[in-house]
Amino acid sequence: MxxxxxxxxxxxxxxxxxxxxxxxxxxxxxxxxxxxxxxxxxxxxxxxxxxxxxxxxxxxxxxxxxxxxxxxxxxxxxxxxxxxxxxxxxxxxxxxxxxxxxxxxxxxxxxxxxxxxxxxxxxxxxxxxxxxxxxxxxxxxxxxxxxxxxxxxxxxxxxxxxxxxxxxxxxxxLTALFGWLVARQGLAPLKRITATASRLSAERLGERLDLQATPPEMLELANAFNGMLNRLEADFQRLSEFSADIAHELRTPVSNLLTETQVALSRPRNSEEYQDTLHSNLEELERLARMIADMLFLAKADHGLLPNPAESVHLEQEVAALLEFYDALAEEKQVKMQASGVATITGDRLMLRRAIANLLSNALRHTHAGGTVTVLIESCIDAVRLSVRNIGDTIPSDQLSRLFERFHRADNIRSHHGEGAGLGLAITRSILKAHGGEITVSSNDGVTTFSLAIPHAGTQALSRWA
The missing domain is CATH 3.30.450 (Beta-Lactamase)
Structure with a gap:
């Protein structure tokens, strides 16, 4: 050949x-x-x-x-x-x-x-x-x-x-010779791209092309190549952090299970003590099950495998049901909850309810005693907007863009037993993406607001995405 x-x-x-x-x-x-x-x-x-x-x-x-x-x-x-x-x-x-x-x-x-x-x-x-x-x-x-x-x-x-x-x-x-020399010199930036690509590795993702030495005809290619390297470096960094977070999140419940089981087996115990150990292990296993289910949901969302039923969703009814569900927790935390507005969209009722529940749970967790969680539903020309507002600590501006990353918490604390694994907001964003919408957040002077924008034709967007 x-x-x-x-x-x-x-x-x-x-x-x-x-x-x-x-x-x-x-x-x-x-x-x-x-x-x-x-x-x-x-x-x-x-x-x-x-x-x-x-x-x-x-x-x-x-x-x-x-x-x-x-x-x-x-x-x-x-x-x-x-x-x-x-x-x-x-x-x-x-x-x-x-x-x-x-x-x-x-x-x-x-x-x-x-x-x-x-x-x-x-x-x-x-x-x-x-x-x-x-x-x-x-x-x-x-x-x-x-x-x-x-x-x-x-x-x-x-x-x-x-x-x-x-x-x-x-x-x-002579023309062939000089043409070869000129073409070789003119294509030198491609050789530099090749050399840069050959040097790339997991430890050397900081390589970039020198745009000053790149001819105008290849400047767009060089910019695209540098942009690709920027994205690769950022994605690899997120992947590394994600792997570390998974290991950390799984290590705690597994360590708890291992410790409690070893303690239980260290000496003979009566049935009530074994039952207490099993109940404690059950809590850790349920935590692991929730984390695995959330990760499986995100994996399906990444590959467009989420269901896409077309049903009418009355947002005010879903919000009312969730406020009733969280009423006991809000009373325990001495937090008030209120909602206003009416809107109906087409989409997946269970997924949308899960997205709103994640925001309400997050708002209740971070609202100070005596504060109020407010849910506002607005029907705009191009979309329906649902906002969840709470009064608490102001989220630093450099953390706002990372709130929707998996396993990320604004306070960066991993040791609070019983709290979520940091997947709730990532799941909420995936649900909004599946409906063709978006989620935004703002935090100023102690007031944090998460806003969901869902197109009226939510089902069409969901079908295209899935």
Whole structure:
């Protein structure tokens, strides 16, 4: 199997072929012009020589003049070594001949106007045959055949052709060489991209291309490549943190299970003590089960595997049911809850209820005693907005963009037993994405507000996403 040519070789080859084609066209045109120019010169010279001979024949107006005609012709043609002349009478007898051996290939009547071309002993000739009447008392017709040696022009054209094609071949080779060098230099940024990509590893994701040394034609590619590296580095960092968070979150309940089981088995115990241990283990197992279920939900959301039923969801009813569910917890924390607004959308009722429940649970957890959790439902032109507002500690601005990351808590504390694993807001964002909506958060002066924006055509967005 033939190896594909490199891009540098392809560019150099195409460039050299283009230049060679242009030079070939120029050479053919130049040769045609030179040949035409020489043909015009030869025809003009042939006409002039023929006129000279016709003038001499016009003087043969008597038998005496006719007898002296060969001598005059010899005197004139002696200085014209490139001419061959043959004069015949009506019967075909030769009246005069000058270098007739060069006229041997031409027989009477073979010369077609305006001229003929032939070769004799490596000599090139053009010729013309005309009929003229001698001005005798009784006009006598004669056939004049004139041949002009154009070998020097033919040799010149051969030299021109040889030098021209040799020059074109050399120019094509030089063009290929310089084109290869130029293409190689021009494609150097691609080699730098390749070198940078080859150096990438999990420990070296900070490599970037130097945009200052990148030509404008490849600046967009270099920017895209650097942007890809930025995203890879950020995603790899998040993946590393995610892996560490998973290990941390799983280590605590597993460690608790292991410790309590070892303690229970350290000595004989009665049934009530074993039941207490089992109840404690059950709490940890339920915590593990919730965490695994949440992670499975997020995995399905990432791959578009969430269900997408089309049902009408009355948000005010779902909020009322959730407020009633969390009423006991709110009373225990001395927190008030209130809701206002009415709106109906189309989507998955259970998923939307879970998203709102996550926000309410999060708000109750972080609301100070005596505070109020407010739920506001608004129906706008393009979407339905549901806001959950609570009064508590202000979330630092640098933490707001990370609230929806998995296993992230604004206080970055992992040791609070019983609290969530930090997946609730990530799940809420996935549910909103599945419905074609978005979730935003703001926190100022102790007031934190989570806002859900859900399009009216929630089911269509959910279908497209899934």
């Amino acid at each position: 033939l190896c594909p040519l490199s891009l540098t070789t392809r560019l150099a080859t195409l460039f050299s072929l283009l230049v060679a084609g242009l030079l070939l066209l120029l050479g053919l045109s130049l040769e045609h012009l030179i040949r035409g120019h020489f043909d015009d010169i030869d025809q003009m010279e042939l006409t002039a020589k023929l006129s000279m001979i016709e003038n001499l024949l016009a003087r043969a107006d008597s038998p005496t003049a006719l007898d002296t005609l060969p001598r005059y012709l010899d005197d004139v043609l002696t200085s014209h070594a490139n001419l061959s002349v043959s004069i015949r009478d009506e019967a075909g007898r030769i009246l005069y001949a000058h270098q007739p051996e060069f006229l041997a290939p031409v027989k009477n009547g073979d010369v077609s106007p305006p001229s003929a071309r032939w070769s004799v002993a490596s000599h090139e000739f053009i010729g013309r045959e005309v009929q003229q009447y001698l001005p005798l008392p009784v006009p006598a017709p004669v056939q004049v055949l004139l041949g002009l040696d154009i070998t020097h022009h033919a040799h010149f054209l051969e030299d021109i052709r040889r030098y021209l094609w040799t020059g074109i071949a050399m120019a094509a080779l």
